[in-house]
Amino acid sequence: MKERNFFNVVTVAIIALWLLIFAFIPNIMMFIISFFERSETGFFDVAFTLDNYKSFFSSLYFQVLFNSFKMATITTALVLLIGYPFAYILARSNFKYKSLLAILVIIPYWTSALIRTYAIKVLLTTNGIINTTLETVGIIDAPLNLLYTEGAVILGLVYTLLPFMILPLYATIDKLDVRYLEAAGDLGASRFKVFTYIIIPLTVPGIIAGCLLVFLPSLGLFYIPDILGGAKNLLIGNLIKDQFLLARNWPFGSAVSNLLMIIMAFMLFAYYKSAKKINSKVL
């Protein structure tokens, strides 16, 4: 099939050029700008510096980075805790409409994320459903302050990102070869042991893929704290946004964006490593 013709060259060239010009080059530009100095008049001054990366450790920004990583870690852990059993039960079940049930998980993801965040806001407002119900039942006397808290932001992140964890997990667990589990059982392994020694190691690629799809966005989804958290709970995404739109400090904003790309690169690497390892072990 090593044939070259006009049709093939043109079609590949268009997508390759598009992605080079509008994805690859912009990222390279961002990378380079992160080593430039801030300019008072323009976007940046062409002068090499590492100051942008050093300011990660200044007390002001370190707090934001630390807080954002903390929230992303909590979110990822919660989503994994909720999503793994769900994906496991669904994938190993023998429901007639199994694939339809899996699609039901995707549907909320394809509807505007803003609207889903807004839906959480509606739930949590002072005179919203939760407060009204609790008051009517008599559990509380005055409305609780649910909105504009760190918990609200985490709830928003978990709610928005849960499908991203469930889907890769579902795909890996669905592909799991039942014979391994049966073999382990026949050899006398308890159900707990089968789970920890067979099922979890074999689903590591799915776990990493899910964590990748959850952890990264939970650092960047700036509209969630904007809508649910007030100004207190800054994410890295809010920091990047403000550096570009308010502070007009492109070099520092680029450096923070690069941090996200570096994290992504590490997680992608871990994913490919684990997927390869499982494959070579299994096949």
Place this chain on the structure above:
Amino acid sequence: MSEKYLKNIYLWMVYLFLYIPLFILIFLSFNSSRYGTSIGEFTLEWYVKLFDNKGLVEASLNSFILAISVATIATVIGTLASVSIFRFNFFGKNFLLTLIYVVLMSPDIVMGISLLILFLVIDLPLGFTTLLITHVTFSLPFVVIALFSRLAGFDKNIIEAAKDLGADSLKTFWYIILPSILPAVVAGWLLSFTISMDDSIGSFFTTGPGFEVLPLKIYSMVRLGVTPEVNALSTIIFGLSFILIVISQILLRDKTKTKFK
């Protein structure tokens, strides 16, 4: 027996978690009580108010035109490229595939920011064109992935047969390949359409003052607070997205059935 019970309960609890907030929105959009604190009468008042909002109607129209353009461009480029990538080996194929996956995985905010840098550096005025470029870039990987999953079940011998019978590349594509991947093409179009309609992060950075799009209009509305008009708007968008997704999923799923025939 009781274990199976517990498992089912767990599944339904997660589904409730995913859907209850959306159902409450839909319910409130038809509820006459302004703050949703009490169950009032059925009303279409908020929908009427919504359509009286000129800025919102204009933003919806803008988004619609943009989404149709984005979906069409992304689908044409993505489909042609996927077929060629699937059929041929060429220099840099792995680099291109890696690039596609990295774009798919990249946080929206990083893509949006880096495109903003590009547009400002090359001095392209922010507006329709920049939004179009941004959304096509976001959508391309999704189109390619949808096409790849369909092409995976494609019998390459059919292409050889067409070639032996004298069809050139274009004819082979038009008469042999396209008809059998059509469901994935339509699904890719619908996915791109929803990506463009829903994207708020990319649009946030690459839109200009003259061209307001729906997600950003919604963003400014929901930041201010909870209003029944937004509930009505959300219900309409949820309904439309739901229909589009169901259609695209049906189209994508059919292939697994025909494959075994």
